[in-house]
Amino acid sequence: MDTVLEATDLTKHYEDFSLRGVSLAIRAGSITGIFGPNAAGKSTLLRVLAGQAPAHQGSVQVFGSAYADAEQDLKNRIGYVPQEPVFYPDKTVQWLARFAAPYFARWDGAGFYKLLDEFKVNPLKKVKHLSGGQKKLLSIAMALSHEAELLILDEPTAGLDVVHRRALLDRLRAFVADGDKTVLAASHITDGLDELAEDIWFLDDGRVVAHEDKDDLLARWKWVHFKDGALPNAIEESLVRVKRLPFGSSGLTGDYLTLRGALAGPLASGDVKLDNATLEDVLLSFIKGA
Amino acid sequence: MDPILRRSSFYYVTSLFFYMSLMGRYMLTRDWPVFEILPLFVPIWILGAFFASESDECYAFLRMLPVPDRRVARTKFALILAAVAVQWLLMIGAALTRMDEGIAEPSTLVYVTVVCAFGLLVAAGYQIAVWRFGLSTMKPVLGVSVAAGIVMVIIHLVSLKRVETWPALSQLGVVEWLGGAPWISIAILVALALLVYRALMRVGIRVKAASEAHL
Numbered sequence: 001m002d003t004v005l006e007a008t009d010l011t012k013h014y015e016d017f018s019l020r021g022v023s024l025a026i027r028a029g030s031i032t033g034i035f036g037p038n039a040a041g042k043s044t045l046l047r048v049l050a051g052q053a054p055a056h057q058g059s060v061q062v063f064g065s066a067y068a069d070a071e072q073d074l075k076n077r078i079g080y081v082p083q084e085p086v087f088y089p090d091k092t093v094q095w096l097a098r099f100a101a102p103y104f105a106r107w108d109g110a111g112f113y114k115l116l117d118e119f120k121v122n123p124l125k126k127v128k129h130l131s132g133g134q135k136k137l138l139s140i141a142m143a144l145s146h147e148a149e150l151l152i153l154d155e156p157t158a159g160l161d162v163v164h165r166r167a168l169l170d171r172l173r174a175f176v177a178d179g180d181k182t183v184l185a186a187s188h189i190t191d192g193l194d195e196l197a198e199d200i201w202f203l204d205d206g207r208v209v210a211h212e213d214k215d216d217l218l219a220r221w222k223w224v225h226f227k228d229g230a231l232p233n234a235i236e237e238s239l240v241r242v243k244r245l246p247f248g249s250s251g252l253t254g255d256y257l258t259l260r261g262a263l264a265g266p267l268a269s270g271d272v273k274l275d276n277a278t279l280e281d282v283l284l285s286f287i288k289g290a
Numbered sequence: 291m292d293p294i295l296r297r298s299s300f301y302y303v304t305s306l307f308f309y310m311s312l313m314g315r316y317m318l319t320r321d322w323p324v325f326e327i328l329p330l331f332v333p334i335w336i337l338g339a340f341f342a343s344e345s346d347e348c349y350a351f352l353r354m355l356p357v358p359d360r361r362v363a364r365t366k367f368a369l370i371l372a373a374v375a376v377q378w379l380l381m382i383g384a385a386l387t388r389m390d391e392g393i394a395e396p397s398t399l400v401y402v403t404v405v406c407a408f409g410l411l412v413a414a415g416y417q418i419a420v421w422r423f424g425l426s427t428m429k430p431v432l433g434v435s436v437a438a439g440i441v442m443v444i445i446h447l448v449s450l451k452r453v454e455t456w457p458a459l460s461q462l463g464v465v466e467w468l469g470g471a472p473w474i475s476i477a478i479l480v481a482l483a484l485l486v487y488r489a490l491m492r493v494g495i496r497v498k499a500a501s502e503a504h505l
Contacts, residue, residue, distance in 0.1 A: 051353075052350075052353055052354070052505075053502050053505075054499065054500055071356075071358045071359065072356045072357065072358050073356075074356075075354070075355065075356035075357075076356040080354055082350070082354070086348060086350040086351055086505075087348060087351050088346075088348045088351065089348075090346075096351075098293075099293045099297070100293075100355055102292075102293060103293075103355045103356050103357050104355075104356060105356070142354075
């Protein structure tokens, strides 16, 4: 499958934070999720990938071009939603649309107002009178209204109520449905994007700590619930995030596919049970370690 | 008209309108030292318009639009240049109309050009600084610069009237000498100022692209 975005060895330094040698590739037609704790570097990475901030080292190629060579074309093909969207505060939403429209090669004014209507954002309201969630929705509406081929979304569901969050997730699903559009979203793990994402990148402390297809990742990460003494020592010692409970213990393994054979006996005897892990479980094990 | 240009030009046009309606009348009616003092307000006025324009700007939003960063930078520099050029033209026009009365001399034309060039380059410097360090950092510096400029002009005006030996800038030896062939001097001064301005604009484009402080 084609790669729409490729970053190589990205480094960016701030006074109290550094993005350190991040390389990633985003497949066309996919929904890719970048997950990580606060201050992991997700927003910084997305800003660099969206051409909003230059990296100190490394390169970004989007649709085969660098921002330095094709900034205008690339920004026409990308819809970027920042973590905290910024607009002219004293202007109305309608004014913003009129201001921005001439710069886009393919601005869909009718589509924009339809989205505003769906998102319950009043176009006659001044930006400074919009809530944080409404500003986010306005930013999403703009990103979806110029026929972008790649959406780069920084915590797009943050600040949204459950109705709008669900509506947005449905829209993103529809956006990639025809297979030639791509979504890259950074998020905390529990806001619904983890359901959508097919390709998962975990970021912590400015580095990529894991990258895997979601199905493969979840196939090998399992919760193992066991009665004391039921597991061979080597397996028990390999578990992470082990919790001792009154009636046994639970631990997480990221190596289920290898251990499957060894667990067959205890599973059959009923002394061991398995549960699926969530992405949050997996992320926590990467962040906190074993 | 380009929306960024239209929006950014508002403060420059407004300030120009107020400047000329306030000062223009004086230039056409008052006697010495009107052409010594009023040109000195040009850098202050330009900085004021620049400050207002930047305070109302939203570069983070502009960077999200498919507009090359260098185009935004060039627009901002073009506006400063246009604002200074219009003020220069109007003052030169006013000075020319008052040559016969002896209120303005050939050296006045040179003096006006020098002050406008100074204002142009100072504003360009501040534009670069705002992109590099951010408006919140530069706000106090700009405020102090404008206030200091006003105080210095007032001191200069009062001293001209009260201190006999106080030098008039428009009558300094070098200005008088350049005034010997004013149009040649002006052409050279303008060319030099534009060359430096162009170099500053190139620096500004690079600084703006590399900086996030102004976003």
